[in-house]
């Protein structure tokens with residue numbers, strides 16, 4: 001198949017994430033065919049190589065085509081690629097569960113494997129509801145969250161994602177109505193005042209009889225705006241949940257496994273959630289896998305309540321290939337000097353993007369761990385900016401007003417400099 005044939009079929013038959021199928025007359029967003037990927041480089045079918053600034057959306061922390069993950073997967077393939085998890089178990093799942101229990105905050109002891117981040121959020125929400133049902137508080141069925149959040153694209157996850165960017169109006173009659181408060185304005189590194197938390201505290205205390213859990217992304221609000229909020233805010237949320245008998249679900253799907261400079265972002269606030277979701281970087285970007293972890297108290301309570309089981313069971317639960325990829329990925333992370341690698345990346349992102357801070361088109365520049373965000377005053381025109389980045393030899397995919405970088409942890413300084421230089425050059429050419 002030639003590139004043109006491939007792109008024609010793609011255009012005629014395939015949806016991409018949050019995209020329109022091509023309609024005549026409307027300028028189409030470009031789509032680039034990838035032939036292979038290695039280390040931090042994506043190779044397009046036309047031979048061009050792009051330095052990866054996205055880690056394929058938080059995932060590929062050790063880069064692509066990693067020999068050790070490849071080898072482990074080849075070996076696992078010869079044993080079994082999949083077996084059902086109902087009534088059966090296997091070493092990759094058991095070892096991975098143990099590893100996750102060891103790495104996450106101590107209270108989290110029970111692991112539910114699922115196939116994507118969104119599903120792990122559905123699972124977390126159902127756990128919270130079943131917990132209160134077992135405690136004979138069946139009215140606690142709703143959730144409190146902060147605006148600008150993103151928790152996935154399935155209905156439960158959508159219901160707690162930002163109502164505006166998530167287009168709740170479109171799904172009005174189907175979506176469960178949840179409680180929202182404004183997102184914190186206190187930035188990471190700043191204190192959280194009584195004012196900052198007042199609305200949250202007020203709704204939690206008046207509505208607690210209806211609220212099963214608070215659900216939030218810890219520290220970093222990802223797809224809902226790439227904003228880093230005060231660790232003290234999260235700390236106070238934990239205390240208020242305790243005080244009002246509401247569970248705390250932390251969605252670490254984007255932040256987990258080192259991205260923010262801590263293994264999990266909740267560690268910045270020294271907070272342990274009642275339920276935690278992980279996904280994305282869990283398999284190093286190899287396969288789709290997620291997990292929901294909870295405490296022994298919550299899993300025991302659910303199991304002793306009516307109907308005596310937890311009501312969820314995906315077909316591909318704990319897929320052995322995915323668990324194997326995750327095990328090797330976590331091993332690679334833990335044997336690497338990841339803290340110093342993240343600090344190195346953080347420092348270089350700071351210096352490299354410094355020129356953006358004084359540009360008239362730029363509203364804000366923020367950096368945390370291996371995440372850098374250049375927030376513009378106006379949304380970018382993707383049909384213009386995307387080809388500019390590709391022509392500059394980098395893979396950077398902005399959304400809305402945000403041009404952001406979250407490179408693989410293994411990126412070398414020289415390649416990272418090419419990423420920041422491309423951002424500086426291209427953002428400087430945008431008109432205000």
Ligand SMILES: *Cc1c(COP(=O)(O)O)cnc(C)c1O
Nearest residue numbers: 116117118150151152222253254
């Ligand atoms: C990506 C993401 C999800 C959804 O994960 P999928 O694997 O895309 O279903 C949920 N929460 C957060 C914070 C995410 O970044």
